[in-house]
Amino acid sequence: MKKWQCIVCGFIYDEAVGIPEDGIRAGTRWQDIPADWACPDCGVAKADFEMVELAA
């Protein structure tokens, strides 16, 4: 499980936790998140995301 950070706003997506309230189950890998998903904090589209891979 990895963590990814949005370089625009600092939002961290933790694959282990997911975003259950957004319909993304715990354990969902970054590559499996739908393409039309957007950063819940700043609205950057997934396609525009420049995630920084954080050490797990």
Add this chain to the structure above:
Amino acid sequence: MSHIVILGTGLAGYTLAREIRKRNRDVTLTLITHDDGVFYSKPMLSTAQATGKTAQTLRNTEVAAMREELAAEILTHTQVIAIDRDGKRLQLADGQSRPYDKLVLAVGAQPIRVPLQGDAAESVLSVNNLEDYARFEARLAGVKRVALLGAGLIGCEFANDLIKSGRQVDVFDLAPQPLGRLLPEAAAHHLREALAAAGVRFHLGESISAVERAPAGLALTTTQCDTLEADLVLSAVGLRSDTTLAAQAGLAVNRGIVVNEYLQTDDESIYALGDCAEVCGAVLPYVMPIMNGARVLAANLLGEPQALKYPPMPVLVKTSLCPVVVCPPPAAGGWQEEVSDTGVLSRHHNAAGQLDGFALVGAATAQRAALLKEMQG
């Protein structure tokens, strides 16, 4: 093909440049900045202590890599002193000038400074960019006691960050509650209690009138004539759009540079985006309006006009001790607040009874997605 020039390489300037390049790789693009042009995340400045980031590690992408990514010319350490609208040229401080076909002002905002008395008034810092943060970080080394002026979004985030990094934190604001412009009463009360429980001392209805040097640190005098010692004072009382260049050029300015729903000023070749812009009457110095604005403006600059229509845009306050999400309603007052031990869920409805804003504090922030869905109908 026209030559687009963007003044400013903050989040607005760089986001716009990225959006332009997604649509078009050929248009000539120049960005001009008075700083070194590094790309960094501004929202991370007020959470850096607790997340272990430094002014150095916050440097996300250096200017050389930005030039390559954006296929753009980026002029750093360059001051633009005037806009020649008839000749469509920018006058630079070094005596040179630069042409543009379309100009975007993404020059941001300046921290508001409250007038202070005392021989150490000049030592009061503000943090509005990475350079400011580097100065703050250098001064913070070894410091135990920090006084914050302002309990707005930035003030609360810094209070959260500094208390978590083990410092003594005193927060002053003339308003009766933190986040006075964003939160209804019960929501603000919950945030205040949560930060106070972590050790933050709020001095509400009170500000600082003087800062003087003391044998060990600084002596502050409050507007209630109390005294308090601190080692460092950080001012976060708000931002004022930078309209200087626009006003000198005769463009319409109000609280910000006045633009329409196409982000266009009253000069059809000049646009504004971000903290400097007043879009259809509103200055919204947050991340989401920049993201939405940049997409539309890129299309407009490339000759595919689109009017900006904001979706509901929640504002996040990164107070990790007590998270806050606010979707400000169009009108003040009339909140319905549900208070529990773990948080506050505040709803705002319009005259037709539809949800048109919300404020979530603490555990209630988990309801954000559901409430956004309800607002979008």
